Amino acid sequence: MAEMKGADAVVQALEREGVEVIFGIPGGASIPFYDSLYSSSIRHILMRHEQGAAHAADGYARVLGKAGVCSATSGPGATNLTTGIANAYMDSSPVVAITGQVATPFIGKDAFQETDVIGITMPITKHNFQVRSVSEIPEVVKKAFHIAQTGRPGPVLIDLPKDMQEGTAEVEFPEEVSLMGYKPTYDGHPRQVREAARAILEAERPVILAGGGVIISGASEELRQLAELIPAPVVTTLMGKGSFPETHPLSLGVLGMHGRREANHAVTESDLLIAVGTRFSDRSTGMVSCFAPEAKVIHIDIDPAEIGKNVRAHIPVVGDAKRVLRQLLGVLGEMRRLERSRSWIEKVTLWKKEFAPELEYDDVPLKPHRVIKEIMEFLGEDDIVTTEVGQCQMWAHCYMQRSKPRTFISSGGLGTMGFGFPAAIGAKVAKPEVRVVDIAGDGSFLMNIQELATAVENGIDVMVAVFDNRYLGMVRQWQELFYDRRYSAVDLGSSPDFVKVAEAFGAFGIRVERPGEIGDALKQAAEAGKPAVVDFVIERECNIFPMVPPGKCLKEVIG
Amino acid sequence: MQEEHFIVALVEDRPGVMQRIAGMLRRRNFNIDSISVGSTEIPGVSRITMTVHGDRQTLEQVMKQLNKLIEVVKVSELRQAESVVRELALIKVSVKNERARAEVVQYASIFRARIVDVAKQSMMIEITGDEEKLSAFIELMRTYGIVEIARTGKVIMARGARSVRVRETR
Numbered sequence: 001m002a003e004m005k006g007a008d009a010v011v012q013a014l015e016r017e018g019v020e021v022i023f024g025i026p027g028g029a030s031i032p033f034y035d036s037l038y039s040s041s042i043r044h045i046l047m048r049h050e051q052g053a054a055h056a057a058d059g060y061a062r063v064l065g066k067a068g069v070c071s072a073t074s075g076p077g078a079t080n081l082t083t084g085i086a087n088a089y090m091d092s093s094p095v096v097a098i099t100g101q102v103a104t105p106f107i108g109k110d111a112f113q114e115t116d117v118i119g120i121t122m123p124i125t126k127h128n129f130q131v132r133s134v135s136e137i138p139e140v141v142k143k144a145f146h147i148a149q150t151g152r153p154g155p156v157l158i159d160l161p162k163d164m165q166e167g168t169a170e171v172e173f174p175e176e177v178s179l180m181g182y183k184p185t186y187d188g189h190p191r192q193v194r195e196a197a198r199a200i201l202e203a204e205r206p207v208i209l210a211g212g213g214v215i216i217s218g219a220s221e222e223l224r225q226l227a228e229l230i231p232a233p234v235v236t237t238l239m240g241k242g243s244f245p246e247t248h249p250l251s252l253g254v255l256g257m258h259g260r261r262e263a264n265h266a267v268t269e270s271d272l273l274i275a276v277g278t279r280f281s282d283r284s285t286g287m288v289s290c291f292a293p294e295a296k297v298i299h300i301d302i303d304p305a306e307i308g309k310n311v312r313a314h315i316p317v318v319g320d321a322k323r324v325l326r327q328l329l330g331v332l333g334e335m336r337r338l339e340r341s342r343s344w345i346e347k348v349t350l351w352k353k354e355f356a357p358e359l360e361y362d363d364v365p366l367k368p369h370r371v372i373k374e375i376m377e378f379l380g381e382d383d384i385v386t387t388e389v390g391q392c393q394m395w396a397h398c399y400m401q402r403s404k405p406r407t408f409i410s411s412g413g414l415g416t417m418g419f420g421f422p423a424a425i426g427a428k429v430a431k432p433e434v435r436v437v438d439i440a441g442d443g444s445f446l447m448n449i450q451e452l453a454t455a456v457e458n459g460i461d462v463m464v465a466v467f468d469n470r471y472l473g474m475v476r477q478w479q480e481l482f483y484d485r486r487y488s489a490v491d492l493g494s495s496p497d498f499v500k501v502a503e504a505f506g507a508f509g510i511r512v513e514r515p516g517e518i519g520d521a522l523k524q525a526a527e528a529g530k531p532a533v534v535d536f537v538i539e540r541e542c543n544i545f546p547m548v549p550p551g552k553c554l555k556e557v558i559g
Numbered sequence: 560m561q562e563e564h565f566i567v568a569l570v571e572d573r574p575g576v577m578q579r580i581a582g583m584l585r586r587r588n589f590n591i592d593s594i595s596v597g598s599t600e601i602p603g604v605s606r607i608t609m610t611v612h613g614d615r616q617t618l619e620q621v622m623k624q625l626n627k628l629i630e631v632v633k634v635s636e637l638r639q640a641e642s643v644v645r646e647l648a649l650i651k652v653s654v655k656n657e658r659a660r661a662e663v664v665q666y667a668s669i670f671r672a673r674i675v676d677v678a679k680q681s682m683m684i685e686i687t688g689d690e691e692k693l694s695a696f697i698e699l700m701r702t703y704g705i706v707e708i709a710r711t712g713k714v715i716m717a718r719g720a721r722s723v724r725v726r727e728t729r
Contacts, residue, residue, distance in 0.1 A: 122579055123586050127629040130574075147629060180571060180604075180725065181632040305623035308616060 001172050006134040007036040007165040010098070010158075013141035014042060016173055019069050021429055022098075023047055023056040027073020028113060030100030032165035045429065045458055048450040050077050052422035054084020055448070057095045059386060059423030062409050063430040065216070066094065067148050073100040075113030078159075079120065083416060085155045086124040090413025091239060092212060094153035096144050097121075101130065103163035117159050126154030131161065134169035142177045151184030152303040153216060184302060188319035188327050196274075196298045196315050197331040203272035203296075205344045206232040209255070211284075212239030212412070213277015213301060213321045215405040220244065222325035223276065229332060230340075232274065233348045235263035237284045238397055239412045240277070245403035252348060253401075256284040257548045258394040262351040264546075264554040270295045277301060277321040280310040281413065290553035300324045357399055362515050365539045368395045368467050374518040375437060375465055376400045378526075383435040384409060384427045388420035388444030391473035394544040396439040418447030424462040425455055435463070435526060442468045443492060452505035455531035463525050463532045466498055469540045477543045481558075482550075502533035511535040563592065564618045565637045565644070565715050567723045568607045569599065571630040579628050580607065589613070589621050595712035601725055604632060608714050635723045637715050647711045648693050649675070650684045653704040663703060670696045681706055 004012070010033060014022075021043045026034040037044055047053040050072040057068030072081045078099040088095040102111040118130050127147050129140045144156040200206060208230075214223055220243050227234050227250050234244045235255045244251055253260035255267055264286075267273065273295040278284065285291040288311060299306075299313035300321060307316040317324050361367035372395050379385065381403050387393040387410040402408040409427055411419040424438040438445075445466050455462055467473075476490040502509030508528035512521045512535065525532035545559025570576050577596065584591055594609040611621050618636065625634045654660040663682055667674055672686035686696055690713070697708065717723070 118575060119578065122575070122582050132574075179629060181626075182629045303627070305620070305627050307623075309620060 001170045003168055004171050005032070005036070005166065005168050006131070006137055006160075007032040009134065009137040009171045010141060010160065010165070011036040011040045011042065013138045013173060014069065015040060017067070017141065017145045019067070021045060021060065022069045022071050023053040023060070023426065024071030024098075025050055025053060025073070025077060026071075027077045027100060029074035029102055029162050030071065030077075030160070030165070032162065033071070033098070033100065033160060045454065047422070048453050049448065050080030051083050051418065052425070052448050052451045052454065054081045054095065054097065055087065055416070055419050055422035056426035056429070057097075058084060058088045058091075058093045058419075059409055059426030060430045061088070061094050061426075062423075063384060063406050063427045065218070065406065067096050067145055068094070068426060069096045069098065071098040073113065074102055074117070075115045078115055078117040082120060082124065083414075085121055085157065087411055087414040087416045087419060088155040089124045089126065091411065092153050092216060093155065094148040095155040096148050097155060097157040099157060099159050100165070101159045101161040104161045105163070107161065117157065121157050124155070125157050128157040128159065130159040131164045134164055134167045135171055137164070138171050138173040139177060142174055143179065146177055147179070147182065151182070185304070185318050186302070186320040186323050188300070188317040188324035190327070192315060192317045193324065193327045193331055196317055197328055197335060199272055199296055199298060199315055200230060200274065200332065201335060201337070204340070205270045206230055206272040206274060207266050207270040207295075208232050208234045209267065209273055209275040209278055210234055210236045210240040210243045211276065211278025212237065214240055214243035217277065217302070217321040217323075218405070219276070219322035219325050220405050222322055222329060224248070225329055226274075226325055229329065231345060233266050233345065235259070235267060237278050237281065237412070238410055241397065241410075242402040242405045242408045246401035247403050249349070250345075252352060254397055255554065257286065257550075258398050258544055258546065259548075259554075260398060261355040261546050261557055262348060264548065264557060265351055266348050267292050267295075268553070268555045272296050272298070274298045275300065276325065279303075279306045282310070285311060286548045286554040286556075287551055290555075359399060363539065364514055365537050366512070366515060366518075368392070368538050368542055369399060370515050371465065371467065371518060371536050371538065372396060372399045375439070375522065378519070378522045379435060379437065382407065383437070384424075384431065386410065386420040386424040386427055386436065386438045388438065388440040389415045389417045390441050390444060391469075391477065391544045392439050392441040392444065392467040394474070395467065398544070398546075400439075417441075417444040421445060421448050421462075421464055422451050424464070425451060425460050428460050428462045438462060438464045440464050440466045441473055442466055442470060442498070443472045445498070446496075449501065452502065452507050452531060452533075456506040459530075461529070461531050463534065466533060466535045467538050468498065468535050469538050469542065470494065471540060474544070476541070480541070480543070498533055498535040506530065508532040509535065511537065513537045560614055561612060562614070563639075564611045564613070565639060565642065565713075566609050566611055566618075566622060566625070567635050567637055567715065568609070568625050568631055569633040569723065569725055570605050570607055571632060572598070572603050572605045573630055576605075576630045579630065580625065583624055583628065584621070587620070587624055589617065593712040595714055597714070604725060606723075608712070610713060632725055633723060637717050637723070641721075642715050642717050644689050644713055644715045645687055646690065646693055646713045647685065647687045648697070649709045650686065650697065650700055651681050651706040651708075652684065652700045653681050653706050655680070659703050663700070666696070666699055672696065
């Protein structure tokens, strides 16, 4: 027990959780917290917008697999965080958000910069807390990190009224916390695991569908063993990209609306779908009624609420992906292996050859495929790609092969334009030794372009590859395909000049208009010794194909 | 098949817990017909009884989504046939003359309801029972003129040895 100021207790509790970095912006209601932070070893990175802070914490969390922390003041600071919090929630990312709040006596009085952040963030956090007494601070912080990082991870918000930061009390830092209503299930039920194993042995056309849960639980090695043992082709969701090496002979790449044809075909024709750590998002499944129509579904997920939510599971296994896959490998090892015909693997391998995309374009203006290909070749397998949202994201999703988990960071569920750049900043802070490239569209980049100042001021040398078509490209594509080319509110015009913007912020900027210049520009940007923006002028009306139109089955691919 | 289901949830008694539950139900498009809250044998734990309309899959999702809330400690489904279901209502009836008053007293006695307040022009009756009993009585009172009704919503408890409680080991 020690007598301590609330703000000091918060900072000390954060230090005890191993927090090294906070992304944030201070304000009136969080000045005491920032005062305590001033004498802490925790590094604070001053962002230029709170949305950027939340995305940076999210990117940091996804790269390291531990909580990323962001902070904002009350009112507008807190509301600016919410998009980033919702984004982390949809993609199960462990973010801890700390918000200042008006002092307790002012709560409910519509005080200056007061907003009900607890009410606002209830549906977009795994849980949230408002501190009601100084002495409970250590326990609240401990609980917040515990909830954020265990089970199915997710964002947790701690709201700190100003008087709780300024007040003092006897505080004690607990080593552990226990929550009556929160006990995640990690081990799969042995009976369900055996049933899954039997279904695997009986299947003729098995497919593994790997989602973000595989990455979160660190189950890539187990997944690879399972795929090779069965053997079964592997398709991944956007969130699962990188969980299985896309260079592996059994990889069919990503499925879904802009998935690879071979992946969508395989799922549609499979007789057993082994889904691991995925929530069957509508962007992954297409129309649910014709999703994997012939398949028995094994659904492995740590969140029981995902079982049967979108797709019926014949054999549900609730548990952590890594542990359940280990159990499954164990059981399969004991069972007598049935001879499976090679014809399924041969068939999908043929599809893979047949549907291999053309990336080698020499066109001017640039084809995005060519840019993706060159960036892919430029990056090492440990380097990190983040993406914005829209066509740029889907080009990367579909064509850029990644072979390691936590090297492809994208806004999957919420689809947040403006995510990629601040997430890249968070990723680079998490892993300064690797290259980090944000695959951006011009529309998305503009939504958080102010973070160039953050990157420059803090020497966070990330690269932004702008796929510059001067359109809100994905909306334009839908208008072209489904709305009779009525291009409503999608033309972004000629402003700004991204090279000059980059330079004005003190970053390196370069424009690329010809395919022959791509490699050299990437090299210059990487060696600039500062954050860099590479403005790729791409064909304005280039579409992202293949595409499963909305409301259609995965096999109904166009383009 | 659309049916009425009874769900009992034990929750931590903290500020905002009802908002969390109500918000989740609305957000996920679940239809709740009745909800009631009260304390339990354990300090700090409240019991929520709700009736949900929907098919089996909807029921399962409601229960799982409730369970997912950190402050929800336990969620159980109770089957009507194996449970005691009760609701309490306070009914204020206008009684214009002595004859009406006598009749209302008589009906209350038949239904084993209690007269809890008497005024010149009205009486307040307290009645406990299941849905059918309450509806039948309320229907009868309409003839006299109902001024006001306050109902608690259903509470439900399993018969026999089965119980919904917080396990000590948790």
